[in-house]
Structure formats: C-alpha cells, structure tokens
Amino acid sequence: MEASFINILLILLIVYAVAPTALIRFGRIGAVSCARKGGDRVAITFDDGPDPRYTPLILDILGRYKVNACFFVNGAKARAHPELIKKITLAGHEIGNHGFRHKAAWFLGPNATSKEIKETNRAIEELTGQQARFYRPAWGLFNMFSIWYYWLKGLKVVLWTYMSWDWSKHATPESITHNVLHRIRDGAILVLHDSDSTPGAAPGGPARVVAALPQILEGLRHRGLRVAPLHELVMDKSNKPTVKKTAQRLWSLIEKVIRKLAGIKDLGGGNTFIWRLALRRYHGTKWIMPDGTALCAGDFYIELHLNNERLLNLISENTSIERMAIIAMREVRNGLPELARLITNDEQFSKAKVLLGITILHRGTERMGFTAYDIKPCFFRTVTCWYEKMLLALFHPGGFKNLKSYRDNLSPRYVVITRQEIIRRYPPAGKTSTTHGQEG
Numbered sequence: 001m002e003a004s005f006i007n008i009l010l011i012l013l014i015v016y017a018v019a020p021t022a023l024i025r026f027g028r029i030g031a032v033s034c035a036r037k038g039g040d041r042v043a044i045t046f047d048d049g050p051d052p053r054y055t056p057l058i059l060d061i062l063g064r065y066k067v068n069a070c071f072f073v074n075g076a077k078a079r080a081h082p083e084l085i086k087k088i089t090l091a092g093h094e095i096g097n098h099g100f101r102h103k104a105a106w107f108l109g110p111n112a113t114s115k116e117i118k119e120t121n122r123a124i125e126e127l128t129g130q131q132a133r134f135y136r137p138a139w140g141l142f143n144m145f146s147i148w149y150y151w152l153k154g155l156k157v158v159l160w161t162y163m164s165w166d167w168s169k170h171a172t173p174e175s176i177t178h179n180v181l182h183r184i185r186d187g188a189i190l191v192l193h194d195s196d197s198t199p200g201a202a203p204g205g206p207a208r209v210v211a212a213l214p215q216i217l218e219g220l221r222h223r224g225l226r227v228a229p230l231h232e233l234v235m236d237k238s239n240k241p242t243v244k245k246t247a248q249r250l251w252s253l254i255e256k257v258i259r260k261l262a263g264i265k266d267l268g269g270g271n272t273f274i275w276r277l278a279l280r281r282y283h284g285t286k287w288i289m290p291d292g293t294a295l296c297a298g299d300f301y302i303e304l305h306l307n308n309e310r311l312l313n314l315i316s317e318n319t320s321i322e323r324m325a326i327i328a329m330r331e332v333r334n335g336l337p338e339l340a341r342l343i344t345n346d347e348q349f350s351k352a353k354v355l356l357g358i359t360i361l362h363r364g365t366e367r368m369g370f371t372a373y374d375i376k377p378c379f380f381r382t383v384t385c386w387y388e389k390m391l392l393a394l395f396h397p398g399g400f401k402n403l404k405s406y407r408d409n410l411s412p413r414y415v416v417i418t419r420q421e422i423i424r425r426y427p428p429a430g431k432t433s434t435t436h437g438q439e440g
Contacts, residue, residue, distance in 0.1 A: 020146070033190070041232065044067070044070075048074060048197070051194055058213065063091060071096065097132045105142050186219065282301050289354060
C-alpha cells in the first residue's frame with residue numbers, strides 16, 4: 001500500500017508542474033489566449049528577442065503597415081541590446097516579460113522562478129521607464145510557484161490562440177503564412193519569433209518570419225481584421241475566462257491520477273465522507289505524541305486528506321473563508337467516528353499508530369483531539385503552502401481575489417491524533433464492519 005519512490009516522484013511532478021500547466025493552458029485559469037469575438041481584432045506578438053539581426057527588420061515592416069505588436073523579451077537579451085528595447089518602445093509597441101534566460105518553469109525551483117521574472121521586470125522598467133504588465137512563460141510551461149508569483153505581482157499572463165510553427169526546421173515563409181491565415185479568427189492572439197538563439201529554435205527561423213510577415217498583414221487586412229495593441233484585447237473587461245467549474249472538473253481529474261499513483265482511497269462511498277486516506281510507513285526520527293505514543297521509523301500511520309469535491313458541495317458563492325473553515329471542521333468532526341471504526345475493525349488500517357494530515361485549515365482541530373505541529377521552514381513546507389493555497393483559491397467561490405487578504409495568516413501545519421486518542425474520544429459501537437477502501 002506504500003507509494004513507491006517512482007510514484008512519489010510522479011506525484012511531485014504532477015503537483016508542482018503538470019497540474020498548474022494543465023489548469024492554465026486548458027482550464028484557462030488566470031491566463032488569456034484569445035479575446036472575445038465581435039471586435040474584428042487580432043493581436044500579434046513576438047517572442048525570444050530582441051535580436052539585432054531580425055528585430056529591426058520586423059519593426060520596419062510593422063511601421064510600414066502602421067500596426068502595433070507586443071514583444072515578449074528575454075531579460076538577458078534586453079540588457080545586451082538596450083537600443084532595441086528603446087526602438088521598440090519609441091515605435092509604440094508594447095513589451096512583455098518572457099523570462100530572463102528562457103528557462104522552462106518545470107525545471108526551476110521557487111527562487112529561480114522568481115529570479116527569471118523579477119530580473120526581466122527590472123530590466124524592462126529601467127530601459128523603458130514603464131512596468132511590465134504582461135508575462136508569457138518560456139514554452140508556455142508553469143509551476144506551482146509561478147502561478148502565485150504572477151498573481152502577487154499583478155502580471156497578466158498572455159499565451160496564444162495557436163502556433164504558426166515558425167520556429168520549426170521545416171518552416172517556410174509560405175507554411176508560416178498558411179498556418180496563420182488558414183486558422184485566423186476574430187480575437188486571435190498570434191505568436192511569432194524574432195530570435196533563433198533559444199533551445200529548440202531552428203536557425204534562420206526569424207528570417208522566414210520576416211519574409212512571411214507582409215503576406216500575413218495583407219491577409220489580415222483582406223479578411224477585415226484589424227491588428228490591435230495587445231492591451232486592447234487582454235484588458236477588455238468583457239473578455240471572460242473559462243468558467244471556474246471547468247477548472248475544478250479538470251483538477252478533479254488530475255487529482256484522481258494523483259490519488260491512484262499515491263494509493264489514496266476514499267473513506268465510505270465516494271463523496272459521502274470528507275476523508276480520503278492512505279496507509280504509510282514512517283521514515284522520520286522518533287516522534288513522541290502528547291499521550292506518550294511513540295512513532296518510530298518503520299511504524300505505520302494513516303495519511304489523511306480532505307475530499308475537496310465533498311467540501312465544494314457544501315459551500316455557496318457567499319461562503320467566507322472563516323465559514324468555509326467551520327464547515328470543514330464540522331465535516332471532519334462528523335467523520336471521526338467512522339475513522340475510529342476503521343482503525344478498530346479493519347485488518348490493515350488497524351496497524352496504524354497515528355493519523356496525520358497537513359492543512360492550512362487547522363484552527364479548532366485541537367478541540368477534536370488533534371495536536372497541531374509547525375512544519376519547519378524548508379522546501380517541502382513552501383511547496384505545501386502554495387499547494388494548499390492554490391487548492392483553497394480554486395475551490396473557494398471567491399477565488400484568488402477573496403483569498404488575497406488572508407494569505408499571510410494561512411500556513412500549513414501537521415495535525416496528528418493517535419490511535420488510542422481517537423478510539424477513546426469516538427468509541428466504536430461494537431466491532432461492526434465498515435465500508436472503506438473504494439478507489440477515488
């Protein structure tokens with residue numbers, strides 16, 4: 001029943017990198033990849049520059065056609081070519097943040113992630129006198145920390161409607177033009193590249209963009225589409241993101257994969273109970289509980305998880321975080337007798353010495369017999385905090401906006417109750433069998 005090392009690595013990868021990318025790329029949470037229809041507008045963006053070979057040529061073409069674009073620049077290249085940044089700005093184009101050295105967020109820790117964004121923001125502000133408003137991550141990849149960092153810094157994440165594949169080695173000016181004009185529609189955000197020095201880019205790709213760009217602009221004009229500044233499309237208040245329930249359903253699917261890999265099971269019949277759990281072996285140092293129980297290396301414990309779907313079904317659009325915590329604690333309390341019966345009657349789970357969970361909604365757990373322990377500052381604590389807050393923002397009706405005022409007071413803690421204590425407080429009524437272990 002214990003999760004293997006490979007499964008643990010897969011779970012960490014899903015939680016830290018794959019799930020945030022899926023939520024944003026497919027759930028459209030916190031990012032814009034197209035604008036609403038009805039304005040006959042499209043936006044053109046360029047990634048990976050500035051480049052002294054190609055950026056001036058692109059600027060000349062845009063100037064001839066009197067259209068504005070947004071250049072998502074790498075901070076290191078902006079520092080190396082400040083004259084190009086100034087030329088872009090003087091021509092009336094917008095500048096967005098594309099990371100400092102075009103590193104994929106999947107392979108960056110929190111500090112490296114923030115540095116990629118922060119250093120480029122600083123370069124843009126120093127060179128233009130304006131703060132960056134837009135951000136596009138390298139390869140469109142996100143991690144758990146990057147989501148929070150964009151939100152906290154007020155950056156608008158802008159992706160694209162579809163790719164032109166201008167960076168591939170088989171691209172030609174004709175194929176780029178066809179890929180753009182064949183799929184073009186009102187509200188589209190186009191992405192092209194004005195540099196070929198990033199990993200994966202075919203040499204000479206931007207030269208083909210330079211050759212294709214006049215044909216693309218003529219084609220857009222012929223179709224009655226106006227090339228609008230990016231801010232006009234992105235900051236349009238009528239541009240609504242995908243309904244939040246879509247993201248919740250997507251996360252639920254991702255969570256099922258995580259639970260399967262981790263061996264986490266539902267207690268009871270699906271969404272009837274608040275608890276999900278897994279039987280684990282303890283690998284830490286000796287841990288003495290308040291009632292004298294010693295949890296030693298090799299001992300079994302039950303890892304507790306909350307059933308987010310069950311909690312979501314119990315809250316409304318007007319539920320405050322305080323009220324949500326009260327509802328969660330009520331459900332936790334109602335589920336404790338079932339846990340007591342489980343560890344009394346079940347052959348496997350009865351081997352557990354303690355029941356342990358991690359939560360940011362830990363206020364009031366002491367009254368139910370749990371002991372709350374601080375998690376020492378470390379990478380695990382930081383990632384857990386971001387993960388818990390992301391879930392709370394996703395499943396709470398107020399989302400990030402409502403959560404923002406609480407973020408400094410929400411920190412994850414271990415909540416632990418021993419086998420003896422839960423049986424003493426919630427004594428099972430006889431040795432009746434209990435339903436458990438259904439797959440999530």
